[in-house]
Amino acid sequence: xxxxxxxxxxxxxxxxxxxxxxxxxxxxxxxxxxxxxxxxxxxxxxxxxxxxxxxxxxxxxxxxxxxxxxxxxxxxxxxxxxxxxxxxxxxxxxxxxxxxxxxxxxxxxxxxxxxxxxxxxxxxxxxxxxxxxxxxxxxxxxxxxxxxxxxxxxxxxxxxxxxxxxxxxxxxxxxxxxxxxxxxxxxxxxxxxxxxxxxxxxxxxxxxxxxxxxxxxxxxxxxxxxxxxxxxxxxxxxxxxxxxxxxxxxxxxxxxxxxxxxxxxxxxxxxxxxxxxxxxxxxxxxxxxxxxxxxxxxxxxxxxxxxxxxxxxxxxxxxxxxxxxxxxxxxxxxxxxxxxxxxxxxxxxxxxxxxxxxxxxxxxxxxxxxxxxxxxxxxxxxxxxxxxxxxxxxxxxxxxxxxxxxxxxxxxxxxxxxxxxxxxxxxxxxxxxxxxxxxxxxxxxxxxxxxxxxxxxxxxxxxxxxxxxxxxxxxxxxxxxxxxxxxxxxxxxxxxxxxxxxxxxxxxxxxxxxxxxxxxxxx
Numbered sequence: 001x002x003x004x005x006x007x008x009x010x011x012x013x014x015x016x017x018x019x020x021x022x023x024x025x026x027x028x029x030x031x032x033x034x035x036x037x038x039x040x041x042x043x044x045x046x047x048x049x050x051x052x053x054x055x056x057x058x059x060x061x062x063x064x065x066x067x068x069x070x071x072x073x074x075x076x077x078x079x080x081x082x083x084x085x086x087x088x089x090x091x092x093x094x095x096x097x098x099x100x101x102x103x104x105x106x107x108x109x110x111x112x113x114x115x116x117x118x119x120x121x122x123x124x125x126x127x128x129x130x131x132x133x134x135x136x137x138x139x140x141x142x143x144x145x146x147x148x149x150x151x152x153x154x155x156x157x158x159x160x161x162x163x164x165x166x167x168x169x170x171x172x173x174x175x176x177x178x179x180x181x182x183x184x185x186x187x188x189x190x191x192x193x194x195x196x197x198x199x200x201x202x203x204x205x206x207x208x209x210x211x212x213x214x215x216x217x218x219x220x221x222x223x224x225x226x227x228x229x230x231x232x233x234x235x236x237x238x239x240x241x242x243x244x245x246x247x248x249x250x251x252x253x254x255x256x257x258x259x260x261x262x263x264x265x266x267x268x269x270x271x272x273x274x275x276x277x278x279x280x281x282x283x284x285x286x287x288x289x290x291x292x293x294x295x296x297x298x299x300x301x302x303x304x305x306x307x308x309x310x311x312x313x314x315x316x317x318x319x320x321x322x323x324x325x326x327x328x329x330x331x332x333x334x335x336x337x338x339x340x341x342x343x344x345x346x347x348x349x350x351x352x353x354x355x356x357x358x359x360x361x362x363x364x365x366x367x368x369x370x371x372x373x374x375x376x377x378x379x380x381x382x383x384x385x386x387x388x389x390x391x392x393x394x395x396x397x398x399x400x401x402x403x404x405x406x407x408x409x410x411x412x413x414x415x416x417x418x419x420x421x422x423x424x425x426x427x428x429x430x431x432x433x434x435x436x437x438x439x440x441x442x443x444x445x446x447x448x449x450x451x452x453x454x455x456x457x458x459x460x461x462x463x464x465x466x467x468x469x470x471x472x473x474x475x476x477x478x479x480x481x482x483x484x485x486x487x488x489x490x491x492x493x494x495x496x497x498x499x500x501x502x503x504x505x506x507x508x509x510x511x512x513x514x515x516x517x518x519x520x521x522x523x
Contacts, residue, residue, distance in 0.1 A: 029065065029142060029343040030135045059144055060130040062086055063342050066404075083405035085114065087151060087338040087393075093313055094155075094335055095164035095327050096395040101299035102164050102329070106155070112391050113154040114403045129358045130343065140347045141354050148340035153393055153403060157310065157329040161301040163287050164329050166313070167398075170322035172294035181302050182316045184285040185228055185257045187325070190311025191336045194254025197232065198280035203261060205243030208270025214240045221250050223266030227277060229255030232262060234275065244273040255315070258283060281307040287316055289324055299326055311335060338401070444518065447473060449511035467492045471514040476505040485509060 066082040097106040106112075131142040157164075188194035211217060221233045231253025237246040244264060258279040263272040284305030290298035311333030315325045327333070354360070394402035447469075467475075468491055475492060476483040483505075486492045494504060508514050 029345050059086065059146060059341060060142075060343060063144070084342070085403045085405075086341040087114075087153060087401045087403055088341060088399060089338045090399055092335065092338070092399065092401065093166050093325065093327075094393075094395065094401065095166055095329075097393070100165040100296055101162055101326060102157070103160055103162050104158050106157075106392065112156055112393050112403070114391060115152040115154075127360055129354050129356055129360060132352075132354055132356060134345045137347070139352065140345050141352065142343050142345045143360070144341060144343050146339075146341045148342075150336070151338040151340035152334055152336045153338065153401065154332055154334045155311075155329075155393065156332055159331045161304045162329045163299040163301050163314070163326045165296055165299050166325040166327060168296055168322060168324045170320070171291055171296055171318070171324065172322075173320045174291045174294070174318050174322050175320070176292055178288055178290040178298070179318055180288045181286045182289060182318065183257070184287055184305075184314045184316045184328075185255055186279070186282045186285075186308070187255045187313040187315055189309055189313070190327075190333045194231075195252045196254070196279050196282050197249060197252040197256055197277055199278045200232075200234065200247050200249055201276045201278070202244055202247055202273065203276045204274040205239075205245055206264065206269055206271045206273030207242055209236075209238045209242045209244060209267055209273070211238050211240050211242045216240050219267055221266075222264060224262040224275065225265045226262040227260030228257045229253050229260065229277075232256065232277070233266075234264065236264060236267070236273075238267075242269075247273075247275055282312070283307065285314065285328065287314075287326070289316065289318060291318070296324055299324075301328070309333075445506075445516045446513060447506045447508055447516055448513045449508050451476065451505045451507045465494050466519045467494055468517050469508075469514050471512070472509040473514060473516070474507060474509055 063084045063086050066084060095102065127143040129141050130144055132140075134140040134142045186194075186196045210219075216237070216239050219236050219238065222236050224232045224234060231251060232249075233251035233253070235248040235250050236244045239245040247264070256277050256279055258277070260277040260279075262275050262277060264275060265272055282305065284303060285301070285308055286303040286305070288298075288300045288302050289296060308328050310328070310330045312328045313325065314328055315323055317323055391403055391405045394404060396402060467486075468489060469486065470488055472486065472488045474483045474485045475494070477494075484492075506516065
C-alpha cells in the first residue's frame with residue numbers, strides 16, 4: 001500500500017460539482033469512431049475481443065462500435081454497423097449460440113432483444129475518462145457506463161423441446177454412446193428463481209434436539225444437508241422428548257429431486273431427523289445424452305415432463321457419475337440479472353481540459369428512463385419494455401456475453417440515442433470542465449457539532465483514506481447506527497467497501513467546528 005502523495009496522481013483538486021439541465025445531456029458513442037475487426041459467430045473470436053480484463057482501457061476497446069462491410073467477399077454490400085454492449089454476470093450458464101442440442105443455431109438470428117434500463121446511473125458515481133475530443137470535437141469526452149444493473153436479454157430460440165448444452169463435469173469418465181431417458185433435475189429458471197419444492201414430510205424425527213426443557217419448541221430457518229440440491233431451510237417443531245415432529249418450508253433452495261431425503265443438521269442433536277422432499281410443479285423431464293471420446297456430442301429431450309419453462313437450467317447425472325447442465329428451451333427465453341457495460345459520450349457547453357484517466361463525478365443525472373430507443377421495430381407484445389431490435393448475442397465465456405445491434409444503417413445507428421431531446425448541454429452558462437466537476441476526492445472537509453453526511457465520491461483508484469482532525473470527533477458509516485469516537489490528532493482509516501460505498505457521517509464530539517484532513521491510499 002502506498003500513499004497517493006508518492007504517486008503521480010493529482011489528489012488535491014477540490015472543485016464544485018457539475019449539474020445537468022433538464023434536457024438530453026448524453027449521446028451514443030458515435031458511428032464514425034469504430035473499429036474494423038468484424039465479429040464472427042465463434043466463441044473464440046469473441047473471447048479474443050474481450051479477454052475478461054476489466055480494466056477501463058480493455059473494456060473500452062471491447063465495446064466500441066464495429067464497422068461491418070463492405071468486404072472483399074461482398075464489395076457491393078452497404079455500410080452497416082454493429083453496436084456492442086457487454087453483459088457481465090458471474091456464471092450466467094447461458095448456452096453458446098451453437099450449443100449441442102439446439103435444433104438450429106443462432107448465428108444468423110438477428111431478432112434477439114436486450115433491455116438496458118438507465119435510471120440515475122451517473123448520480124454521485126465516479127467515472128474515468130476513457131477518451132477526450134471524441135470524434136474530433138473538443139467539447140466531447142467519453143466514459144464507460146460499466147455498472148448498469150438489471151439488464152435483461154431475450155433469446156429467440158426456435159420452437160420445440162430442446163436441451164441446449166451448458167457445461168459438464170466428469171464426462172471424460174463416461175463410456176462412448178448414448179445414455180437414454182436420464183432423469184433431469186431442475187436447478188433454476190431463466191430469472192434465477194430456483195423454487196421447485198412443493199412439500200416436505202418428516203420420515204424420521206431423529207433424537208436429542210433441544211425440546212425447551214420438555215415444553216416443546218419451534219425453531220426457524222433450520223439448515224439441512226443431503227439430497228441433490230442446496231439451500232433448503234425449514235421451520236421445525238421439536239416435541240417433548242427431543243424429536244422433530246413437523247417441518248415447514250422456509251426457503252426452497254434449488255436443485256432438489258423428487259423423493260430426495262435430507263438431514264436436519266442445523267440444530268444440535270444426537271440422531272439427525274430425515275425429511276422427504278416432494279418437488280413441483282416442474283416434474284418428469286428426461287433427456288438422452290450422447291458421449292464421444294469424453295465430450296458431450298448430442299443432447300435431446302426424451303420426455304418433456306410438465307410445467308417447465310423455456311430457459312430453465314437443468315442437470316442430469318450420467319451412468320459413471322458425470323454431471324451435465326443444460327437449458328431446456330422451447331421458443332423465447334428471457335435471461336435476467338446481467339450488468340451492462342457500454343460507452344457514452346458527454347458534450348460540455350464549451351471546450352474542456354480533461355485528460356484520459358481523469359475521474360469525474362456528476363451531481364445530477366439526465367432525466368430519462370431507457371438508454372436506447374428501439375431501432376425501427378415495434379415493442380414485442382409478450383415482453384413489455386423489450387424492443388424487437390436487430391441484434392444477436394455472442395457468447396464470450398461463462399461470465400460474459402456480447403449483445404450486438406447489427407446490420408444498422410447510419411441513420412438507424414444514430415437513432416439509438418439517450419433521452420427525447422437532441423439538446424446536448426450539461427453545464428449551465430459558459431462554464432467548462434473541470435471547473436464544474438469533482439475531478440478527484442477532496443483533501444479536507446469541514447465538520448460541525450451536528451452529523452452531516454459526507455460523500456467521498458469513491459475514485460476507483462483509491463481503496464482507503466486516512467483521516468485526522470485536530471479536535472476529537474466521531475464517524476458513523478452509512479448503514480450503521482453505531483458511531484466510533486476518534487481522539488484529536490489520531491489516525492482513522494476509512495475503507496471503501498460494502499454498504500458504506502464511500503459515504504459516512506461525521507461530527508465533532510464537543511460541538512463547534514473542525515476540519516478533517518484526508519490522505520488517500522492505493523491498493
